[in-house]
Structure formats: structure tokens, C-alpha cells
Amino acid sequence: MDLHGTSIINDKGHLQIGGCDAVDLVSRFGTPLYVVDEALVRLRARQFNEAFQASGLKYQVAYASKAFSVMAMCVIAEQEGLSLDVVSDGELYTALQAGFPAQRIHFHGNNKTIAELDMALHADIGCFVVDNYYELELLNERAALQGKTANILLRITPGVEAHTHDYISTGQADSKFGFDLGNGSAEDAIIRASGYSHLSLLGVHSHIGSQIFEVEGFKLAVEKLSQFAIRMRDQHDIAFTVLNVGGGFGIRYTAEDSPLPVKEYIAAIADAVITNFNSAKYDIPEIWIEPGRSMVGDAGTTLYTVGSTKDIPGVRKYVAVDGGMTDNPRPALYQSKYHAILANRATDSNEETVSIAGKCCESGDMLIWDLELPKVNAGDVLAVFSTGAYNYAMASNYNRIRRPAVVFVKDGEADVVVERESLQQITCNDVVPARLQKTSLAK
Structure with missing residues (x-):
């Protein structure tokens, strides 16, 4: 099993990222959950800087924030001596709110x-x-x-x-x-x-x-x-x-x-x-x-909880999770491929080939086709790797599904850097005009 960054399989047979047990993370923060290996992000930043220092050239390494733009990531970019690439007022505002030096921002x-x-x-x-x-x-x-x-x-x-x-x-x-x-x-x-x-x-x-x-x-x-x-x-x-x-x-x-x-x-x-x-x-x-992607992509893992299954004999077995194209639209948009394991049973032997379906009301909401896994049960935790870039950044509220929380993990500590959306936030910008608030004529 080829893991990224600080990820290991611990003595409980669970996936562990940044010293944090994935099963514990799910218990604390729920699913779907974006987990970012902070040490790996910092390592990537240092690798770029060190490579240029070895060249002797004057340089700037500008993190392309479109890959993953949150205030905590802007803080890390600043701490690691990076510049920042933004493409909208929202990304610029995020950077400025995080205290990122404006002179190192490229628009x-x-x-x-x-x-x-x-x-x-x-x-x-x-x-x-x-x-x-x-x-x-x-x-x-x-x-x-x-x-x-x-x-x-x-x-x-x-x-x-x-x-x-x-x-x-x-x-x-x-x-x-x-x-x-x-x-x-x-x-x-x-x-x-x-x-x-x-x-x-x-x-x-x-x-x-x-x-x-x-x-x-x-x-x-x-x-x-x-x-x-x-x-x-x-x-x-x-x-x-x-x-x-x-x-x-x-x-x-x-x-x-x-x-x-x-x-x-x-x-x-x-x-x-x-x-x-x-x-x-x-x-x-x-x-x-x-x-952008190369700074944060493989540092991200998304954790899901398995729900329903549908086994079509001789055709395919679908395993549904509690997320999908709302938190990772890339497979639907680009036919992007991902690898995943059962985070709570990472040492179990593979027994079946399944396809991972999302929960959106779309036939195209598929995260992974033909994935080898142990016998999958409802309640298992699925960990999808390399989701640090263009997943949270492209997340949506389709079907009015709430966007996940984002957690940074490092040295056994887990910190929420983006709170999970609440049901109240789903409707916080909705307005019902006065003309629609009249008593219905339907009796």
C-alpha cells in the first residue's frame, strides 16, 4: 500500500494521518471530511524553495491558491516564504484577511x-x-x-x-x-x-x-x-x-x-x-x-462513511458514501481517477471489486470505478487519497448538500480550519419576496 506524506497504518489497522487516527477524526468531526497533512504541504513548499536555492537564480514560488484557498493555507504559504497567485476578489479577500503580504500577491x-x-x-x-x-x-x-x-x-x-x-x-x-x-x-x-x-x-x-x-x-x-x-x-x-x-x-x-x-x-x-x-x-x-496542485494535492484525504450498496449480479456492485460530486466534482467533470482504502480496516485483505457512488441525484455521481476493497459494510470509513487540490475549491451545494469541514493534522493534533456548513447556512442568503408571502389561494 503506497501512502502519502505522514500517513501510516497504525497498530489498530487504521489509517493514520499526521499522527491522527482517521477513525477518531470521523468520530470527532463527522463525514465527509477533508483532512490535510500539514507537514506534507510544508515539505512541498520547502522542496520548491530548496530546488531554486540550489540553482542560484532569483525566484518566487507563488502558491496557486485556486487549488485550495482558505485562510489557514494562506498563513502556511506566508510562513514558508511563498508568494500567492489569486484569480478573483474572493481569493484576494481570503489572502488579505489572513494577513498575507500584499506585495507578494499576483492577480x-x-x-x-x-x-x-x-x-x-x-x-x-x-x-x-x-x-x-x-x-x-x-x-x-x-x-x-x-x-x-x-x-x-x-x-x-x-x-x-x-x-x-x-x-x-x-x-x-x-x-x-x-x-x-x-x-x-x-x-x-x-x-x-x-x-x-x-x-x-x-x-x-x-x-x-x-x-x-x-x-x-x-x-x-x-x-x-x-x-x-x-x-x-x-x-x-x-x-x-x-x-x-x-x-x-x-x-x-x-x-x-x-x-x-x-x-x-x-x-x-x-x-x-x-x-x-x-x-x-x-x-x-x-x-x-x-x-498549486503539486503543493497541496497529495496532502489531502477525504473521509466518507459507507451507506447503502447495490449488487447487480454479473454486472457491478455499487457502494454509496455520504458525499460525492458536491465535495469532489473532478471525476464527473474530467473522468479523474482516485485511489481509496477502508480507513477503519486498512489491513484486511481485498475480497471484492466495487464502484464508489456519491449520494447526489445524478447517475454520473461516481467517485471511483472498479476499486478493490475488503468486504464492505455500512458504517465503514472510506479514505480517498490525493484530494487536496480542486476538491474543497470546487465543492458545491448541489441538492442543497452541506459542504464538508476541513481539518489540518500535524504531530497528533487536529484543527478545524473550515467549519462544516450548517443547515441554517444553506438558506442564509435566501429571500422570500413579500409578494410570495401572501396566503396561498390553494385550499
Whole structure:
């Protein structure tokens, strides 16, 4: 059994995370329950920092908070010396409420509103990643109104797409994000940006994919971005001081996944940057990256309580849990795969193949297909691994199901960082207009 981080099977035959028995966690906090291994999150942060320190380059590691945005996570990011990537006023507000230093916040997004730009400018955040011409002009106008100059990166679509084991280089990438490198819009945007009086152009940003298990795509993206930087310097006398190569570093969800160690990704990026910029006698820019999933993904485990079963002879056995697509929509959205065990009977031998169904009123609410488990009983605790990224972040109240609590565990201590929603909170924003409060005509 391949466990993550501090997880072990204890002498009771129970899954233990961060020194806390999963069965005890369920007894204390209920299910579904997101459990985050704090030590593993901190380890990942330190691995990224140490890998860059070994390279000798100037850098920023910005945690991509869209993967998992709660105040406690922002506090950990700050304590570990990370910067922070936000994509909405909600994520920005969360960071500021947590006391995260505004100068280390980078604001992303392809359609930032006026209110979001004004909020970020007022907070004096460190950088805006500008995605389009509309934003370029709007941000300059809003910065002028506040008498400020905003630091910006331009998001560039470099024509490199990477996903898991595959990467391709295309002349023009089809994406809703960024200025395209192949059709000339990137160059035009750089020239325009350098002419705005309330914008300070630091450099460019790119993001080539997700769940990337090799380094070739990153190396190719760096090569294209460096060539572009050199051309902008030579033809327009515009020099970049920052090169942001995004995120997308893979994690292990199942035995099929084979991500590289953090240091191998960073070493490849650093080597490509040094080689390409040194060859052109170009001062090496500060390198920024944006790990999200790779910072928190495998640190998360979701605990469920087993309920009903349905055995269709010769076809399939369904085992239902008390959560589903409301706390983990990724299998329904992306056909994502997960691994799970019975946390209360982790040493029992597997006896049957089952499929894990959620409780939503949707046939597509399936968490795992064809999972080998011991004979499953109602009341068993199912632990689904690698749920730290894009699970809580994408949770919903579909069917008016309450969103789970989130618990951080470390050294035998468990702390709630997000309370379980109450039934009262489900209706707290509902309003019944006066015209609907009249006595019903139906008798």
C-alpha cells in the first residue's frame, strides 16, 4: 500500500494521518471530511524553495491558491516564504484577511472586473498578470485614478501544450488565455504595455498545462519565451526582469501516475533559463513559478462513511458514501481517477471489486470505478487519497448538500480550519419576496 506524506497504518489497522487516527477524526468531526497533512504541504513548499536555492537564480514560488484557498493555507504559504497567485476578489479577500503580504500577491484571470482591479490596486498587490488588450487599457485607467503604477506581466500563449506524458509545439495555440506568440499579438501587446504611464512591465507569463510528468514541455516553453525576450530587447529595447513559467507539475493520484521529484522540474527549468539567456548575453530574469496542485494535492484525504450498496449480479456492485460530486466534482467533470482504502480496516485483505457512488441525484455521481476493497459494510470509513487540490475549491451545494469541514493534522493534533456548513447556512442568503408571502389561494 503506497501512502502519502505522514500517513501510516497504525497498530489498530487504521489509517493514520499526521499522527491522527482517521477513525477518531470521523468520530470527532463527522463525514465527509477533508483532512490535510500539514507537514506534507510544508515539505512541498520547502522542496520548491530548496530546488531554486540550489540553482542560484532569483525566484518566487507563488502558491496557486485556486487549488485550495482558505485562510489557514494562506498563513502556511506566508510562513514558508511563498508568494500567492489569486484569480478573483474572493481569493484576494481570503489572502488579505489572513494577513498575507500584499506585495507578494499576483492577480490572474482573463476577465478581471473593475471592482476587482480597484480592490487589488487599493491593496497595493505586487503584480497583475494581464491577459488581454481590454485589461491592459482598463488597468492603466484604474491605476491612474488611484495615482498608482501597477506592476504587470503579460500572459503569453507560447504554442506549447503539455499534459502528462505528451507535449506538442504548435504555431498558434487555441486558448482563451493570453496573447499569442505565433500571430504577433504578444509583440504588439509588449509594445503597447511599455507605453502606458501607469503600468510597469516586468516581463511575461506562460502556463503550458496540468499534470505534467516530464520536463521537455517546460524546456521548450522557456526556449520560446527567451527567444521572444531577446527579440524584444534587440528590436524594441524592452528588457524583461521577470519570467513566469507557470505551474502544472504533476502529482500521483493512482499507481498509473509517475510524477518527477520537484527538484528535477526546477533543475530543468533553471538549466534552460541559464542556457538560453546566457547565450544572448541577457541578464537572467527572476524566475517565477506557480505550483498549486503539486503543493497541496497529495496532502489531502477525504473521509466518507459507507451507506447503502447495490449488487447487480454479473454486472457491478455499487457502494454509496455520504458525499460525492458536491465535495469532489473532478471525476464527473474530467473522468479523474482516485485511489481509496477502508480507513477503519486498512489491513484486511481485498475480497471484492466495487464502484464508489456519491449520494447526489445524478447517475454520473461516481467517485471511483472498479476499486478493490475488503468486504464492505455500512458504517465503514472510506479514505480517498490525493484530494487536496480542486476538491474543497470546487465543492458545491448541489441538492442543497452541506459542504464538508476541513481539518489540518500535524504531530497528533487536529484543527478545524473550515467549519462544516450548517443547515441554517444553506438558506442564509435566501429571500422570500413579500409578494410570495401572501396566503396561498390553494385550499
